[in-house]
Amino acid sequence: xxxxxxxxxxxxxxxxxxxxxxxxxxxxxxxxxxxxxxxxxxxxxxxxxxxxxx
Amino acid sequence: xxxxxxxxxxxxxxxxxxxxxxxxxxxxxxxxxxxxxxxxxxxxxxxxxxxxxxxxxxxxxxxxxxxxxxxxxxxxxxxxxxxxxxxxxxxxxxxxxxxxxxxxxxxxxxxxxxxxxxxxxxxxxxxxxxxxxxxxxxxxxxxxxxxxxxxxxxxxxxxxxxxxxxxxxxxxxxxxxxxxxxxxxxxxxxxxxxxxxxxxxxxxxxxxxxxxxxxxxxxxxxxxxxxxxxxxxxxxxxxxxxxxxx
Numbered sequence: 001x002x003x004x005x006x007x008x009x010x011x012x013x014x015x016x017x018x019x020x021x022x023x024x025x026x027x028x029x030x031x032x033x034x035x036x037x038x039x040x041x042x043x044x045x046x047x048x049x050x051x052x053x054x
Numbered sequence: 055x056x057x058x059x060x061x062x063x064x065x066x067x068x069x070x071x072x073x074x075x076x077x078x079x080x081x082x083x084x085x086x087x088x089x090x091x092x093x094x095x096x097x098x099x100x101x102x103x104x105x106x107x108x109x110x111x112x113x114x115x116x117x118x119x120x121x122x123x124x125x126x127x128x129x130x131x132x133x134x135x136x137x138x139x140x141x142x143x144x145x146x147x148x149x150x151x152x153x154x155x156x157x158x159x160x161x162x163x164x165x166x167x168x169x170x171x172x173x174x175x176x177x178x179x180x181x182x183x184x185x186x187x188x189x190x191x192x193x194x195x196x197x198x199x200x201x202x203x204x205x206x207x208x209x210x211x212x213x214x215x216x217x218x219x220x221x222x223x224x225x226x227x228x229x230x231x232x233x234x235x236x237x238x239x240x241x242x243x244x245x246x247x248x249x250x251x252x253x254x255x256x257x258x259x260x261x262x263x264x265x266x267x268x269x270x271x272x273x274x275x276x277x278x279x280x281x282x283x284x285x286x287x288x289x290x291x292x293x294x295x296x297x298x299x300x
Contacts, residue, residue, distance in 0.1 A: 001077045028088060036092045041169055043093075047272040048206070048265045049167045049181070049196045051242035 093201055097174070101203025105177040108146055108162040114223065115288070117151070117160065118297050130284035135188035135225055141165045143172075148187060150178055150195070150205075151219040151296050154212055161205045163220070167196045174202050181245050185260075187220045187227045188285055192260040194245035199265040199276065206265040209276055210234075217295040218261055218280050221288075228293050229261040229280040236267050236274050244277045258282075 009016040040046075141147045148163040164176040172179035178197040185191030197205040212231050220227040237244055244264065247256035259282035267276035286293060 001074050003073075031085065031088055032092050032096060036089050037174075039089075040093065040097075040174070045270055045272050046198065046201060046266060047169075047239065048173060048198055048275070049179075050237070050239055050244055050264055050275055050277075 097201045098203055101174075101177070101198075101201070104175065105161055105203050105205070108164075108176060109149055109160055112146065112149070112162075112223075114149075114221070118292060129286070129290065131286055132284055134190075135227070135285045138186040138188065138222060138225075140182070140186055143182070144176065146176060147180075148220050148222045151221060152212075152216070153219070153295055154216045155208050157296075161197075161203075163195055173198060177203055177205050184245055184262075185247065185256075187222060187261075188225065188259060188282065190259055191247040191256045192245055192249060192262050193220070193229075194262040194264070196264045199267070200269050206263060206276075209263065209265055209278060212278055217283070217293075218263075218278075219293055219296050220261070224288050225285055226288060226293050227285045228283045228295055229259075230283045231278055231280045233279045235277045235279075237277055239272065239275055241275070244275070244279075249279050 005020070006016060009019055011019075138147070143166045144164055146162045146164040149160050150163055151160050153159075161177050163178045163180055164172050165180050165182065166172040167179040167181050173196065178195050180186075181194040181196065184194040187193050199206045199209060212234065214231050214233065216231045218229040218231060220229065235244070243250050243252045245262050246252040246254070247260075248254040248258075249260060249262060261280040261282070263278040263280075264275050266272055267274040
């Protein structure tokens with residue numbers, strides 16, 4: 001998977017490394033801003049109220 | 055002689071798929087670690103900033119520092135305070151100050167106890183339908199003990215007699231801790247008008263804090279009860295408890 005990505009990206013190796021690093025940062029940012037806040041309420045910890053299961 | 059070192063095509067494909075599966079699992083592992091980092095660190099960064107902004111944007115008079123000569127109130131009121139109507143969902147109507155948790159501890163209290171609307175975003179939440187500050191009954195609030203700015207992080211440090219100071223736009227309320235208990239999440243009676251006696255008619259002005267117990271778990275709830283000591287109008291000054299005078 002990553003090997004295939006590396007072989008098929010254009011440019012010299014430093015350009016490819018940069019592209020992959022930026023892509024990883026974008027994935028992390030999307031997770032921090034949208035994915036993690038969306039799944040956090042379903043995690044089995046962190047509930048503070050009595051009753052209601054919140 | 056024939057060469058037999060080349061593996062069969064199906065076997066090559068099997069190794070290939072195993073490699074992809076391994077890379078996917080490593081990726082998933084990294085994402086799980088990122089989630090832990092987000093939950094334990096980033097939600098506090100965002101939560102602390104957001105809750106401080108909410109308090110600032112209330113534009114209430116800043117609390118005098120202990121060093122400054124603060125107008126300390128002697129006329130402590132014990133009669134009925136002006137009734138405060140219950141606000142709309144997600145409206146911030148009070149702040150909580152707890153000297154035991156530091157002189158600069160001042161967190162917003164908003165209406166509602168759902169996580170997405172209030173607890174994860176605005177900090178401390180007020181159980182809808184329970185008493186408002188100063189009312190006869192039980193002013194019941196909840197907050198995170200870990201993550202999302204963790205407003206109730208140091209709840210286990212509270213001692214009997216510690217002041218829990220609630221501030222609204224016009225009034226100050228000084229409650230004092232009377233007891234703490236650890237209960238199962240199903241025990242709704244802790245926020246009843248008379249705590250632990252559902253159905254009983256209240257005669258005292260109580261406050262109740264609920265949060266998770268143990269930390270990072272939802273197995274139990276840590277509960278703190280308190281009773282109103284006195285109240286003062288904001289125009290009269292500041293309670294001595296928050297200015298280092300008590």
